[in-house]
Amino acid sequence: MTQALLLIRTKMYNRYILRKNRKGNVVMGTLTEAIQRHHLSLAKTLAAHARGVDGEPDSERDSFVAFLKGDLLPHARGEERHLYESIDALVREHGRPTATMMVDHEFITAYVTKIEGITRQLKTAGDGDRPRLLRQLRELSLQLDAIVQLHLAKEERVYLPLLERYVDEARQREILHAVHETYEEERIMPNDRPLDVRNVVPRERHTLIFDTFAALKPGDAFVLINDHDPRPLYYQFEVEHTGQFSWDYLEQGPEVWRVRIGRRG
Numbered sequence: 001m002t003q004a005l006l007l008i009r010t011k012m013y014n015r016y017i018l019r020k021n022r023k024g025n026v027v028m029g030t031l032t033e034a035i036q037r038h039h040l041s042l043a044k045t046l047a048a049h050a051r052g053v054d055g056e057p058d059s060e061r062d063s064f065v066a067f068l069k070g071d072l073l074p075h076a077r078g079e080e081r082h083l084y085e086s087i088d089a090l091v092r093e094h095g096r097p098t099a100t101m102m103v104d105h106e107f108i109t110a111y112v113t114k115i116e117g118i119t120r121q122l123k124t125a126g127d128g129d130r131p132r133l134l135r136q137l138r139e140l141s142l143q144l145d146a147i148v149q150l151h152l153a154k155e156e157r158v159y160l161p162l163l164e165r166y167v168d169e170a171r172q173r174e175i176l177h178a179v180h181e182t183y184e185e186e187r188i189m190p191n192d193r194p195l196d197v198r199n200v201v202p203r204e205r206h207t208l209i210f211d212t213f214a215a216l217k218p219g220d221a222f223v224l225i226n227d228h229d230p231r232p233l234y235y236q237f238e239v240e241h242t243g244q245f246s247w248d249y250l251e252q253g254p255e256v257w258r259v260r261i262g263r264r265g
Helices: 003-017 031-052 058-094 099-122 130-166 169-187 202-214 231-240
Strands: 018-020 026-028 193-196 221-226 245-252 257-263
Touching: 031 058, 099 130, 130 169, 193 202, 202 221, 202 231, 202 257, 231 245
Parallel strands: 193 221
Antiparallel strands: 018 026, 221 257, 245 257
């Protein structure tokens, strides 16, 4: 490394580890302060390049690659070699190994909320607002895609191998069943009222189901929970409410069937 480049790197390094106190004196910052300042700088630079990468000249794209290879990747390697070793020991003693995965879920949920909001705005947006909203929607969708890909890779490369190696098959099946049950329960839309007819006298079930459907507003739905496949009910809906309903299986046996039945707008 040339002396000039070394000097530049030293100045950049000092910018993150040194700060001024209330008296204006330069002092050494804490580890957290220094890393947070560096993270903020990296994130701002990355975001600026990413938003203009398709409209910039070649020289700017070269600058983007130089930043990625000269700043972002060295930052990652420095953390891997020196920071994570200390953190590993602290997590084993004081922390929760899956805490970072929960942070991923927080971000995923936030992105879904933002995407839902923009999608709703697009339904009534004028021609002047649509291009801006569509750009935002595309940007959020790409960011969410990257987060989800990374999150799934972490689960598959780190956590699942541990389960396969150290947890017996019976317990693995229990975990899988519990995850599947929660997944199916969460698939029910928040506004979808469950209608469990398993304990209703069979001759009264169809009347109850059709009365529930009749009370729906356009766009609303309920989730039918039954102890057998309600396929005959579907054919009755086809005859009496052709084109007016939606029918989506959420769970198909062998013990429980869940069907989301909605009224079309």
